[in-house]
Amino acid sequence: MTESTDLGPEDRKIVTLARSARARNGVPEGAAVRDETGRTYVAGTVALDSLKLSALQTAVAMAVASGAQSLEAAAVVSAADAVAAEDLAAVGDLGGAGTPVFLAATDGTVRASVAAG
Numbered sequence: 001m002t003e004s005t006d007l008g009p010e011d012r013k014i015v016t017l018a019r020s021a022r023a024r025n026g027v028p029e030g031a032a033v034r035d036e037t038g039r040t041y042v043a044g045t046v047a048l049d050s051l052k053l054s055a056l057q058t059a060v061a062m063a064v065a066s067g068a069q070s071l072e073a074a075a076v077v078s079a080a081d082a083v084a085a086e087d088l089a090a091v092g093d094l095g096g097a098g099t100p101v102f103l104a105a106t107d108g109t110v111r112a113s114v115a116a117g
Contacts, residue, residue: 007110010034011102014075017042019108021055022077029078031055033091035068056087056101060094071095074116075102083114092116 014032022030027044034040043058056076074091083103099116
């Protein structure tokens with residue numbers, strides 16, 4: 001478990017952005033990723049009849065579509081107890097296996113920090 005106050009300012013920022021995306025869009029999850037240049041990409045869950053993406057998958061896709069070459073960190077705000085394997089794989093595909101992924105509760109408290117897959 002990692003307290004939000006234990007994070008550096010850039011990591012706290014992506015947790016805050018992820019929380020804001022969840023609240024603003026009224027979706028089950030919000031996510032944010034930071035690329036190798038420091039740019040951030042923020043997304044919510046996509047739940048269409050023809051397309052279903054988690055918030056983290058959407059944020060990674062946005063980074064890729066914007067030309068990101070790698071990721072420094074990712075955050076997801078969710079009521080889930082763990083980060084889904086598919087989400088860790090998506091972060092790992094772009095950022096590498098050691099990319100930190102922060103899982104925060106809906107109040108923004110970071111409950112876990114795991115390495116992408």
